[in-house]
Amino acid sequence: MFSDFSAAELTAIFAMQGFAGLILFAVFVLMALGLAIIFGQMGVINMAHGEFMILGAYVTYMTSNLFANHFPELFGSYFLFAIVFAFFAAALLGVIVEWGLIRFLYHRPLDTLLATWGLSLILQQAYRSIFGAREVGVVIPDWLMGSYQLTDMIEVPINGLFVMALAVLATVTVAVLMYRSRWGKQVRAVVQNRDMAGAVGINTARVDRLTFALGCGIAGVAGSAFTMIGSTGPSSGQLYIVDTFLVVVFGGAGSLFGTVASAFSISQSQSIMEFFMGGSMAKVLTLLVVVIILMFRPQGLFSLKVRR
Template sequence: MELSEILNIAVMQGFAGLSLFAVLLLMGLGLAIIFGQMGVINMAHGEFMAIGAYTVFLGSTLTEKYAPDLAPVYFPFAICAAFVFAFVGGWLAEWALIRHLYKRPLDTLLATWGLSLALQQTFRTFISPKEVSPTLPDWLMGSWAPQEGLDIPINGMFVMMLTLLVTGGVMLALYRSRWGLRVRATVSNRPMANAVGINTKKTDRLTFAIGCGIAGIAGAAFTTIGSTGPTSGSLYIVDSFLVVTFGGAASLLGTAASAFGIAQIQSITEFFMTGSMAKVFTLSFVVIVLMFRPQGLFASKIRR
């Protein structure tokens, strides 16, 4: 094998890692916001990702049936709808369930796990027990070949652009909006935030809903690289928690760095070994790093 072929394979494998990085980052962003501010271990976060993916599938099905002329343009609107549906689902989950369990982490974990199982059964009953895939627009198909032997999928580039746009939007909202100011004040010192008039309960509910909405966008992005089933979201929940823990809770910079590192390590090792062994290697690497830095790569200094 020539050197140019090896380099092309390395670039394509690295880009495959970037696609995984995009999904993990979007999932990790939502978890970092929820866990970092509220201390809630949301085991149903993967199911909110599945809500986003099924929303795109529903949009594709309805477009094909009732408005086939809109097939080239439905996808961006489906992504927005994925955020809205997951946001509303997160808002209702926090109002009906989570708000009663604050400062009870074990109860919250078990309750959200139960919610996860209930949502999975709902998907099986009302959508399909089998995996489904939307019909993607033609402009998302194919690949870009900057040189011979090097093919970069267009859908992967789109997912990366979407991830950068969402990440930038979250950063901008956290540091340039009233919601972001309230979130940072609540994370820094909740009793003082209450004392100066910030409604921390309302902030918690909005933050939980936004975190779930971002998971919905992750699900929409996921439809471009894989099919969706009732348990698709649960397959990513462990990796997402790994990203948040490795990067440091409440640190968006740490979430981005750890998502990139974990995705690239897993993608590159999968080229040399089986998928399960690649996961074992990745997990072992993370555990070793956390042994020396248990607070994560970029731990935030907060007052409790």
């Protein structure tokens, strides 16, 4: 497998695929952060999480067209506005879904799985009816175009660096919210003992709604990042939902550090193996390794220790 390449070529291949893996890692992190909050903190299996991501992508697409048609002088900054719009659009939809559906299904994981799977089909058809079945793409601003030439064989795209910076910012923000804010303490209290948290005055229903909205909003941000590396279609979210669940379960549900570590290891392994073996075989081998590890450590790499 490696004998056909020189040492310099292998170095360049690993460097380029490693960086491509970092871009995939950034998308995985943004997707998995939202899912880890919803699944890890609330125990809700949200099969429609990919559709919340695609909502963010479509909001970014509409923002791009809005600025191109009505504010061309500000087009270079449209993506910064699109990130904010995508977060609030996905979060608002999350509030509606939690109020109208999810709140009736807590502590019933199989029911949430089936209900959100049905929701994902409804959202896919809604996107298909509104935006059409064909995939759409955004025009990347000039300041995100191009790449940095590190060596004669290694280039680093600027939009990839931006996506990674966005993932780092989102991770730090979630960490501060979960471990340094009053709301984060309430979330962790509800996770550890819902009845006792309610007894001391915490509005558990409000905490659930805001937690679900935050998770969905982060998925919307992931959708904005997704437009930088691929086109958007009604069913594009389903391409990432399995990998995202794999990241959350492998890292340990509810563990922020585990989510990041799992996303990094899975994205890097897939990116490098795809070059030498093809996409399908890379996914199969990655899944096989993860399953074997989970057989010996079913709680994930970094599970939370909770006193019961």
